[in-house]
Amino acid sequence: MTAPAVTIPAALRLRGYRAVDLPLLSGDWLPGELLGLPVPGRPALADPASVPPPSPGRGLAEEVLVLPETAFVRFSELDWVHRRARLEIGLRPGAAAVAGPLLRAALAHAHRTLNLRRVYGWFTPGAAHPHDAHDAPGRAAAHPRGADDAHPHDPRGGERPSAAEELLRSAGLSPEADVPQALWLDGRPVDRQIWGVFRHD
Template structure:
């Protein structure tokens, strides 16, 4: 498990601590590879909370900035899924967080393939995923239910070559 503190020099890894727990909650869709704060989030609606750290998963984030994790780590097939939840006002840190997630997955966890789910209708800055090496792989029509209607979901993938 890891946490990231964002400094003027960019993100850096640090061990996950109990005081980082507040970073695991935000106004984003669960499981999103690039979950941006959703505009119009109802004032009384609870924010999504990422589960507590689990064995084999990496977590990163910065005070008031973002949280993420490498989830569903499959050590046999060397693959996993990345989730990044961005706190309000921290969109400029998304490219660095996406690159850090990929770097950690490949160099520390020794994975070969990393995927990220994206909901295109929410207009996430997919250029940040592209800058980290992700490419769109498949679109799942009506793959998620949100705001009373089905939305398409896209899977983006990066492979360590």
């Protein structure tokens, strides 16, 4: 069954987490992902990814915001001395179109409200993303990326960046490191990358 499309608000505004937002904190994305897009074809019996709701015990080490009924934004590993944090986003099915505006809103909050200099997070090139399927139908299924594939940014590989990678770059992020075989996905190990953005004061 196709998930209903999510209407993108004219003015995308994040707000603080409330108890009623708990269903947004689990879904079919990969754990810790920057974009947090639901992974197509995820097995029905697979445990959903999830993040814990905010807790007083974690205090100033994290912040969770939501786009009501659509997505959450979580800043964890907050380091107020070095002004950096790890960002992860989780979107509900049908919300892929809001991924770009939501990512930019999250980064704006990080820089302007939290006054962070560095924001970073995980990206998994080997996962099929709804943006890629929309950009080039069948490409992700016909040419899945894995640990043995050419690096997506290696010009010798002859492969242009995916739509998801272009979305990250358009928001100002860039790849910082590769972590080989960092995640088990679809019965095989896949590489992950750390992407980040650094703001110079």
